Structure formats: structure tokens, C-alpha cells
Amino acid sequence: MATIRHHFRATEEGTFHKRLTALTRMLGVAAAMVVLVVGAVPQAQASPSAAYIGDGYPNNPHGVWCVQHLINDVYEDIYPRMRPIPEDGLWGPNTKWGVKWFQDQVYLYPDGIVGRATGQKILEEGDSYYGGHNYCYSYVPNE
Template sequence: MLKKYAAKAGLVVGAAALVAGGLGGTANAAEGAGYVGYGYTTSGSAVWCVQHQVNSIAAKVGRAQVSEDGKWGPRTDAQVRWYQSFVGLDSDGVVGPRTGDYLLAYGDQYYGGLNGYCTSLIPSDSGLGGMYVHTRLD
């Protein structure tokens, strides 16, 4: 139980530091990476990446995970909205550059981070390199 709270506290503190450090600037999505969610991309590799990254974070804080099937549905939408609220973003259910930055920075670093498979599939702000913080909470 203590590990669960420590993980959540670590993510919240890290997210607050990112906001304080300035996530501002122009939102330049990763080349070829469109927004993900209802009204945008709702299937394929980009959706799988969002599901995988948000599941990675949910697991760190003891939250249930969604299926990683590459299909956007109500459960994936709810999980993204939870995550957006958790890190202090508007919980609109759309993965744009700001949400993408957080997913890439705090999710599974093998697939996210600066050079992972999902880096080119999830929209990301041009400031990602300056905000990367390794948060291994296991």
C-alpha cells in the first residue's frame, strides 16, 4: 500500500515539476503523429501506443489497465481522461502534444522516452527533450 502511494506521489511531484519548469511553447507534434482519440485517430499503432503508455503508468499506481488492442473505445477514453486529470491537464480524452509529452516521459521508456517505438506515433511537443525525467517506480 505504501508503494502505491509513493508511486502516485512520485508521479504527481514529477508532473508538477514539469509544469513549473515550463511546458509552454509552441505545440509541434512529432512528424506524422496526429492527435489520438474520438474525432481523430481511433485505431492502429498510435492507439496501441497510447494504451500501452497509459497502462504502464496506471500499473505504477495500482489502477486497472485497459486492453491493448489498438482500438479506441469508452475504456481507453476513460483511462486517458483519468490520466489527464491525474497530471493536471484538461481531461478532454484527446491525446495531443501535451498529453503525449506526459505519456512518453512517464510511460514505458522502452516504447516512449526520446527514441522509443511510440515516439513518432504519439503527438509530442517540441519541448519533450527538455522535460524528460526518468521515473522508474518499481
């Protein structure tokens, strides 16, 4: 208690208690503000209804990047130090080729479209840091 009193330089017992009460109120208000701000930030949620990825689809850049990254991880497991798809978030012929290659590897029809079945397999087979139920789960269609 002596250090708190010294910190506030309170010379009288009443002044010290007034300052301590005011400080407690300010901390309470600050804590309430933190709760309000944190509560107002939307939380990321999984989205099994993420749009398909491929020719003719909206192709969210995050989803395309996830597909590129996760397929590259699978490819690199088979062919070390090789990542054939540029991870640029843009749908194009290299990404479509990678999706078809992946679909063939996991015995899915190789149509080059990331639908729910292909997306689920990509999330399962790619690295666990981005795949699975982590970052990419919200952007890649899945079951």
C-alpha cells in the same frame, strides 16, 4: 595462403590468382548491393506532427496501442498488477477513460483527447522501452 589454395584446388599459380581476383570482385559487388539495399530502406523518424488520438480523429492503431500501453504502465505503478485498458490498438470507451484518468493525474484538462501536451506527458511517464524517444515517439503526438 596454403589453405586458400587448397580450398580452391588450384593447381597452377595463375589459376589461383584468377580465382582469387574473381572472388574479390564478387565480394565487392555483393557489398555494393548490401549498401544499396540498406540505403533504400526508409529509416524511422520521430514525428512531433503525429495526428491527435481520440474521438473524431483518424486514430492510427500503432498510436492507440502506444497510448494504451503507456497509460497502463503508469496505472500499474500506482495500482500494482492492474492494467485497465485492453491493449488492442482500437480507440474506444476504455481507452478514452484511461486518457481522461491520465490527464487528471498529470494536471491536464481531462478531455479524453491525446494532443501534443497529453502525448508528451504519456511518452515521459510511460515505460522507457516504448516511451521517451523510442518506438511510440513516432505515433503519439508530442511537443
